[in-house]
Amino acid sequence: xxxxxxxxxxxxxxxxxxxxxxxxxxxxxxxxxxxxxxxxxxxxxxxxxxxxxxxxxxxxxxxxxxxxxxxxxxxxxxxxxxxxxxxxxxxxxxxxxxxxxxxxxxxxxxxxxxxxxxxxxxxxxxxxxxxxxxxxxxxxxxxxxxxxxxxxxxxxxxxxxxxxxxxxxxxxxxxxxxxxxxxxxxxxxxxxxxxxxxxxxxxxxxxxxxxxxxxxxxxxxxxxxxxxxxxxxxxxxxxxxxxxxxxxxxxxxxxxxxxxxxxxxxxxxxxxxxxxxxxxxxxxxxxxxxxxxxxxxxxxxxxxxxxxxxxxxxxxxxxxxxxxxxxxxxxxxxxxxxxxx
Numbered sequence: 355x356x357x358x359x360x361x362x363x364x365x366x367x368x369x370x371x372x373x374x375x376x377x378x379x380x381x382x383x384x385x386x387x388x389x390x391x392x393x394x395x396x397x398x399x400x401x402x403x404x405x406x407x408x409x410x411x412x413x414x415x416x417x418x419x420x421x422x423x424x425x426x427x428x429x430x431x432x433x434x435x436x437x438x439x440x441x442x443x444x445x446x447x448x449x450x451x452x453x454x455x456x457x458x459x460x461x462x463x464x465x466x467x468x469x470x471x472x473x474x475x476x477x478x479x480x481x482x483x484x485x486x487x488x489x490x491x492x493x494x495x496x497x498x499x500x501x502x503x504x505x506x507x508x509x510x511x512x513x514x515x516x517x518x519x520x521x522x523x524x525x526x527x528x529x530x531x532x533x534x535x536x537x538x539x540x541x542x543x544x545x546x547x548x549x550x551x552x553x554x555x556x557x558x559x560x561x562x563x564x565x566x567x568x569x570x571x572x573x574x575x576x577x578x579x580x581x582x583x584x585x586x587x588x589x590x591x592x593x594x595x596x597x598x599x600x601x602x603x604x605x606x607x608x609x610x611x612x613x614x615x616x617x618x619x620x621x622x623x624x625x626x627x628x629x630x631x632x633x634x635x636x637x638x639x640x641x642x643x644x645x646x647x648x649x650x651x652x653x654x655x656x657x658x659x660x661x662x663x664x665x666x667x668x669x670x671x672x673x674x675x676x677x678x679x680x681x682x683x684x685x686x687x688x689x690x691x692x693x694x695x
Contacts, residue, residue: 356386356393356400363389366472370394370463371419372402373426380419385463387472392429394461402459404431410456410545411594412473414466414552427461427469430545456540474595481595485543492538495519497530504548509590531591549594554587606651612658617679624673625649631670633677635663640677 355367370385372394383394383401392409394402409431417426463469486505490498496519503518504510512524521527536546608621619640623631630646638660643652657679665680 355384356388356391356395356403358388359390362391365389365476366469368463368465370461372462373417373460374402380462385461385469387469387476389476392473404429406473406476408432409473409477411549412470412477413549413594414470415460417460417462419462424462425466427463427466427473428458429461429473430456430458430540432456432544456544481547481593481597485547486593489535489539489542489547492542493535496521497535497538500527500530501535501547504591504593509551509554509587509592511590515591545594547594548591550589550591551587552589554590554592555585608653608655610655610658615681617657617659617661617681619655619677619679621653621675621677622673623649623651623670623675628668628670631668631675633666633668635661635666635679640679642675642677 355364358364364386366385366387368385369382371380371382372385373380381394381396381401383396386393386395390406392402392404392406393400409429411430413428414425415428416423419426461469483505486501490501493501499518500510500515503515512527515521515527516524521530531548536548539545539547606622606624608619611618611620621642623644626644626646626649630644630649632643634641638657640655640657640661641653642655644650660682661679662682665678667678669676669678
């Protein structure tokens with residue numbers, strides 16, 4: 355068992371074998387997944403150690419092992435050069451991007467798919483639409499068609515992908531994914547963008563994306579999972595990780611009250627904290643912005659009078675923002691009251 359760090363606990367453990375290079379041999383050890391690391395330890399030392407936040411993808415692949423083919427974990431991660439390995443020991447996210455290089459190991463362990471699920475659930479790799487666009491910019495038309503199709507449909511069989519650009523055979527599609535698309539993706543975003551899953555359950559609350567034709571195909575080749583009620587999709591290619599949730603862009607209700615010596619601006623702005631709301635004055639404009647994990651909002655309001663920037667009074671309570679501004683005594687304006695709601 356590995357020596358545990360502060361606040362570290364064991365999640366899974368079993369005997370395993372690791373291969374650090376396609377041409378190297380398998381090395382035995384005791385594999386442990388903790389809430390912080392993936393470690394393979396031999397009696398005297400750790401022969402593999404990786405913080406979970408450094409892992410960019412995890413999948414299962416068929417690998418030759420003792421004269422037979424078995425499911426093996428394929429773990430892709432970012433790692434600094436050896437001279438900077440101490441940086442990763444302290445905190446992987448602090449390693450400058452120029453030191454990060456994608457690396458890969460293969461691990462043979464019992465119940466590899468269960469290990470894959472547990473590792474994935476703790477790394478929670480997020481893939482954004484910007485990531486897809488950056489990868490696509492480096493690919494040719496045929497590879498782009500594969501990437502955008504799987505992004506929209508969420509998954510696709512090799513047969514579906516071959517039909518997208520009239521590929522001569524399925525091996526050509528496999529070659530394109532493994533030797534062109536995923537290597538390009540590793541250079542652009544640090545991890546392979548497509549992963550093959552022999553069986554995967556779709557959360558019924560998530561849906562199937564925009565490709566309705568794909569929905570029919572799913573029912574034709576899968577069956578409902580008795581536990582989750584989701585669809586079990588077989589032998590398909592998927593985007594690695596999870597789609598990054600888009601921040602909600604809102605247009606809240608608002609109103610402006612022009613009083614004798616001050617202006618009051620009121621806005622409904624729910625689901626945020628007061629510290630996330632920024633209020634500034636720029637001449638005769640009131641500028642508001644909010645950038646929180648769930649809400650992204652900005653507004654520029656033309657004021658009926660010039661105000662004193664030093665008199666901003668902001669109050670946020672029960673989802674209602676109220677901003678009180680005192681009019682400038684030296685620059686009063688007779689501007690008409692603007693309609694803002």
